[in-house]
Amino acid sequence: MASQVMTNLDPKSRAAAKGLSDLTIRNLFIIPTIAFLIIFNIFPLLYSLAYSFTDFRASTRAPANFVGLQNYRDLLSDPFIWSNFSITAKYVLISVTGQVLVGFGLAMLLNRAIPAKGLITTLLLLPMMLSMAVVGLFWKLLYDPNFGIINYFLGLEKFEWLADPDMALYAIAIVDIWMWAPFVMLLSLAGLSAVPKHLYEAAEIDRASGLYTFFRITLPLVAPILMIAIIFRTMEAFKTFDLAYVLSSQPTTELIAIRLYKMAFQEWQTGMSSAFAYIVLIMVVAITNIYVKYLNKVKAR
Amino acid sequence: MAQIDIQNVQKFFGQHQVLKDLNLTIEDGEFVVMLGQSGGGKTTALRAIAGLETVTSGKILINGEEVQNRKAADRDIAFVFQSFSLYPHMTVRENIAFPLRAVRMNAADRDRAVKAVAETLQIAQHLDRKPSALSGGDMQRVAIGRALVRRPQALLMDEPLGVLDAKLREQMRAEIKRLHIARGSTSVYVTHDQIEAMSLADRIVILHDGVLQQVGAPDQVYLQPTNLFVAKFVGSPVMNVSDVRIDGNNVRLNGAEAGFRFPDETLSTVRHAEAGLTLGVRPEAVLLAHHQGEGYVPVVTTNIEPLGSHDIVDVQLGGTVLRSRTASGFVSGEGQQVWVRLDPAQAHFFDKATGLNMRGAN
Numbered sequence: 001m002a003s004q005v006m007t008n009l010d011p012k013s014r015a016a017a018k019g020l021s022d023l024t025i026r027n028l029f030i031i032p033t034i035a036f037l038i039i040f041n042i043f044p045l046l047y048s049l050a051y052s053f054t055d056f057r058a059s060t061r062a063p064a065n066f067v068g069l070q071n072y073r074d075l076l077s078d079p080f081i082w083s084n085f086s087i088t089a090k091y092v093l094i095s096v097t098g099q100v101l102v103g104f105g106l107a108m109l110l111n112r113a114i115p116a117k118g119l120i121t122t123l124l125l126l127p128m129m130l131s132m133a134v135v136g137l138f139w140k141l142l143y144d145p146n147f148g149i150i151n152y153f154l155g156l157e158k159f160e161w162l163a164d165p166d167m168a169l170y171a172i173a174i175v176d177i178w179m180w181a182p183f184v185m186l187l188s189l190a191g192l193s194a195v196p197k198h199l200y201e202a203a204e205i206d207r208a209s210g211l212y213t214f215f216r217i218t219l220p221l222v223a224p225i226l227m228i229a230i231i232f233r234t235m236e237a238f239k240t241f242d243l244a245y246v247l248s249s250q251p252t253t254e255l256i257a258i259r260l261y262k263m264a265f266q267e268w269q270t271g272m273s274s275a276f277a278y279i280v281l282i283m284v285v286a287i288t289n290i291y292v293k294y295l296n297k298v299k300a301r
Numbered sequence: 302m303a304q305i306d307i308q309n310v311q312k313f314f315g316q317h318q319v320l321k322d323l324n325l326t327i328e329d330g331e332f333v334v335m336l337g338q339s340g341g342g343k344t345t346a347l348r349a350i351a352g353l354e355t356v357t358s359g360k361i362l363i364n365g366e367e368v369q370n371r372k373a374a375d376r377d378i379a380f381v382f383q384s385f386s387l388y389p390h391m392t393v394r395e396n397i398a399f400p401l402r403a404v405r406m407n408a409a410d411r412d413r414a415v416k417a418v419a420e421t422l423q424i425a426q427h428l429d430r431k432p433s434a435l436s437g438g439d440m441q442r443v444a445i446g447r448a449l450v451r452r453p454q455a456l457l458m459d460e461p462l463g464v465l466d467a468k469l470r471e472q473m474r475a476e477i478k479r480l481h482i483a484r485g486s487t488s489v490y491v492t493h494d495q496i497e498a499m500s501l502a503d504r505i506v507i508l509h510d511g512v513l514q515q516v517g518a519p520d521q522v523y524l525q526p527t528n529l530f531v532a533k534f535v536g537s538p539v540m541n542v543s544d545v546r547i548d549g550n551n552v553r554l555n556g557a558e559a560g561f562r563f564p565d566e567t568l569s570t571v572r573h574a575e576a577g578l579t580l581g582v583r584p585e586a587v588l589l590a591h592h593q594g595e596g597y598v599p600v601v602t603t604n605i606e607p608l609g610s611h612d613i614v615d616v617q618l619g620g621t622v623l624r625s626r627t628a629s630g631f632v633s634g635e636g637q638q639v640w641v642r643l644d645p646a647q648a649h650f651f652d653k654a655t656g657l658n659m660r661g662a663n
Binding site: 196198199201202203204205206207208209212216217220221 | 373379
């Protein structure tokens with residue numbers, strides 16, 4: 001079967017001379033990848049699932065005791081964990097909304113004949129290419145209440161962006177928006193340029209106003225690709241760790257990923273944190289599924 | 302309904318001039334077809350009337366009002382695109398209702414208007430389907446429906462049947478004509494298909510290289526072409542064209558020994574041409590006979606196209622192939638000896654230098 005699907009090996013090739021068959025070559029390519037996936041992804045996934053039902057602590061030699069669903073029960077009834085979740089939800093909402101508004105707005109501005117369009121697009125895409133930790137570090141400098149350039153330009157004197165418990169989460173979201181709005185812009189731009197020009201002409205002939213055209217033509221036609229951008233960004237924002245960790249250590253900015261990190265590697269509650277990780281995983285899968293359902297609905301239109 | 306007036310319109314795309322001093326008046330309720338080769342400027346002219354293209358200079362008037370600086374939305378004209386341009390994410394109903402919703406017509410009036418148009422165009426059964434689920438003909442019906450639903454000043458159509466197959470094209474052609482007669486809307490129709498133009502138009506406008514060549518009723522354009530371009534562009538099969546020399550009353554085709562005798566009144570207006578003459582005769586003016594007769598020249602048939610209702614017979618005369626339209630089966634095969642004569646009443650002489658028809662507009 002498999003050999004019928006594949007192209008047959010050229011009998012004059014060097015591989016054939018060495019006595020390798022088509023099947024051997026296929027296996028040479030595939031087996032290392034599969035082995036890698038099993039060792040580094042599947043195995044830890046299952047291993048941590050097993051740990052999540054125990055009271056195992058990686059910092060001690062004490063043997064792991066099976067505790068059943070106790071970890072899950074404790075986590076889901078812990079008000080502090082729920083506060084982590086609501087902080088994360090707020091962060092995801094602000095950050096993704098901001099990225100979509102800024103990114104789509106930029107795409108709309110760029111989706112026309114303007115001079116140096118390529119250069120502008122490239123420059124706008126740069127933040128996306130940087131490392132999260134680096135971005136966090138230099139925005140920390142920008143936000144600095146004493147010498148930060150942001151307060152200088154906004155005339156805010158010594159406003160403490162990151163130390164202010166109410167502001168810190170927004171400050172982190174702003175950095176995330178700065179970094180990832182270009183990603184939404186890039187996908188939106190692809191979507192916008194795929195809308196046929198003659199549809200806009202038809203809308204103009206049909207006497208539709210600019211706003212009406214935007215909401216009835218542009219947005220519905222870009223929606224599927226915009227949806228994909230939103231799925232990606234939501235998943236990423238949900239998992240945010242490094243940016244928030246580098247920028248602020250306020251309790252009001254303790255996202256689930258940070259809580260998880262602390263639980264696993266500072267408090268060494270290995271079993272408990274495995275359970276926590278599984279709860280997060282299930283949530284991400286659930287949210288993604290909702291989006292994908294919606295995406296399919298949008299695509300069907 | 303409206304009268305459209307185009308005055309001294311010029312249009313440049315960069316250095317390239319696509320409309321050269323275009324003047325044209327389209328009367329209220331008239332069906333005008335712009336005919337020409339692609340790149341001839343006909344689509345640009347249509348888009349300029351619609352407001353989808355600006356003009357470099359000149360005026361466009363709709364009902365006496367200058368509109369050349371107005372946006373398409375403010376000209377109250379409808380446009381049917383070659384590619385249909387249906388909104389892919391909307392149902393047929395939403396597509397047709399779009400121009401009404403865009404100007405906030407109330408729902409009841411809107412539904413009534415959409416239904417009426419859908420019934421006229423026989424697409425009522427498709428109202429809740431997406432355009433992608435329709436056949437090409439139905440898609441174009443929807444596009445026409447969307448154009449007609451708001452009773453525009455004028456209906457502009459840019460090769461609306463261009464992407465349909467031949468049979469459907471014929472059927473849609475008849476429907477467009479029927480709609481035009483029923484609604485009497487001022488219509489401008491662009492096509493490169495001369496049969497479409499002949500069958501639809503009250504008047505045909507022939508554009509070539511951005512220059513208006515001739516405006517006239519279909520039979521006028523066919524029978525009295527103003528120049529060689531129009532003569533060759535209109536009519537199928539193409540008009541026979543050959544350079545000629547005139548000796549007395551004898552008109553000799555390029556490279557031919559024998560000539561055709563033409564009466565004095567035909568030749569009197571053309572004798573003074575200095576640059577030489579080009580003779581044009583349509584296939585129906587090339588008369589064949591089986592026997593030698595007065596004014597006939599002997600030739601041999603080289604090719605026969607039997608078309609059912611008639612045949613097209615090619616005969617070789619000197620360096621020229623003359624195509625003749627005969628009764629079907631008139632000539633039985635290639636290589637046959639026949640005699641040929643040209644009908645002087647249907648012969649056109651064109652100035653070789655300017656291409657103008659020497660006999661004027663008769």
